[in-house]
Amino acid sequence: MLDNLSAFWNSYSETLISIGYKGLLAIVILVASAIIAKAIRRSIHNANARLQKLDATLIPILSTAAGYAVYAIGGVFILDIFGVNTASLIALVGAAGLAIGLALKDTLSNIAAGIMLLILRxxxxxxxxxxxxxxxxxxxxxxxxxxxxxxxxxxxxxxxxxxxxxxxxxFTRNGKRRMDIIVGIAYSDSIDEGLAVLKKIALEETRILQNPAPQVMVASMAESAVNLQLRAWANNDDYWQTYWDLNKRVKESIEVAGLTIPFPQRSLHVITCNNQATEKEGQ
Structure with missing residues (x-):
């Protein structure tokens, strides 16, 4: 038995040593890949926790993709150590990836768009x-x-x-929004009084921002009314309630000031024509 083992070792010692050496290198590369992948994933999480530059949804995707990339590189090194033609393998994987990409182009388009939306936000x-x-x-x-x-x-x-x-x-990104409130007054009313009413409302309403400052103006000369406009800014959280409250308050304040909010009007002129019919008798 010992003689057989000794003969086998003498015949294949170099091959066994080479395989053992390559196997040891492969194990080292796998361990190193695992350590590097874990470190990269941790670095991505820690960096985003400090900088807050990326959306939280993107972090698991990036960290997972980075880990797989490290393992893929390590796998290429291991295959190269054992003499596998990695160039041909990479070309084969690339061709398979191209075929899969063409078959799933719509899905991959959504993935690419999702990544861009998460990055650019x-x-x-x-x-x-x-x-x-x-x-x-x-x-x-x-x-x-x-x-x-x-x-x-x-x-x-x-x-x-x-x-x-x-x-x-x-509508949310800038933190504030402008509201445009338009009210019509009669042509016979004082425009200055109407603008004064709107300006007073803008100054008294605490939810309206003073920077940018509110504006009052004559918006247009309509068919039945002179349209006055109040432009004011409010924080997003206050916007809709302020908008609704201001519409109610503007209507009531215009009426209290003695101004008129006219209804659409039309002037109709009726012209009556008396036509006399001429009868002709036939002979």
Whole structure:
């Protein structure tokens, strides 16, 4: 038995040593890949916790992708150590990836759009937006769809590629919004008195921001009224309630000031024509 083992060792010692050496290197590379992948994932989480530059939804995706990338590089090194033609393997994987990409181009388009939305962040979770004739609050941004809830409680899942390719109106991002309140007074009323009423309301309403300062102006000369306009800014949280309250207050204050809010009017002139019919008798 010992003689057989000794003969086998003498015949294949170099091969066994080479395999053992390569196997040891492969183990070292796997351990190193695991350590590096874990360190990169931890670094991504820690860096974003300090800087807050990326959306929280994007962090798990980036950290997972970085970990897989490290393992893929380590796998290439291991295959190269054992003599596998990695160039041909990479070409094969690339061709397979191209075929899969063509077959799933719409899905990959949504993934790419989702990543861009998460990186550039034209909107965030909780923002109130309007896009492609849809208005609602953003509930979730994932790789494939963006989830919205409309003001009447509807659930809308919109593909990311549609959002990425459309103009996005974000009502929340700037923190404040301007409201335009228009009221009409009669042509016989004093414009200065009407503007004074609007200016007083703007100064007394505590929810209206003074920077930018509110403005009052003559908006237009309509058919039946002179339209006066109050432009004022309010914080997003106060916007709608302030807008509703101001409409009520403007109407009441205009009436208290003795001004008239006219109804649409038309002047109708009736012209009567008396036609005399001439009868002709036939002979």
């Amino acid at each position: 034209p909107f965030r979770t909780g923002d109130f937006i309007e896009v492609s004739n849809t208005t609602g609050t953003v509930l979730e941004i994932n790789l494939f769809t963006t989830i919205l809830e409309t003001v009447d409680g509807l659930y809308i899942a919109s593909p990311n590629s549609i959002l990425w390719g459309a103009s996005i109106k974000n």
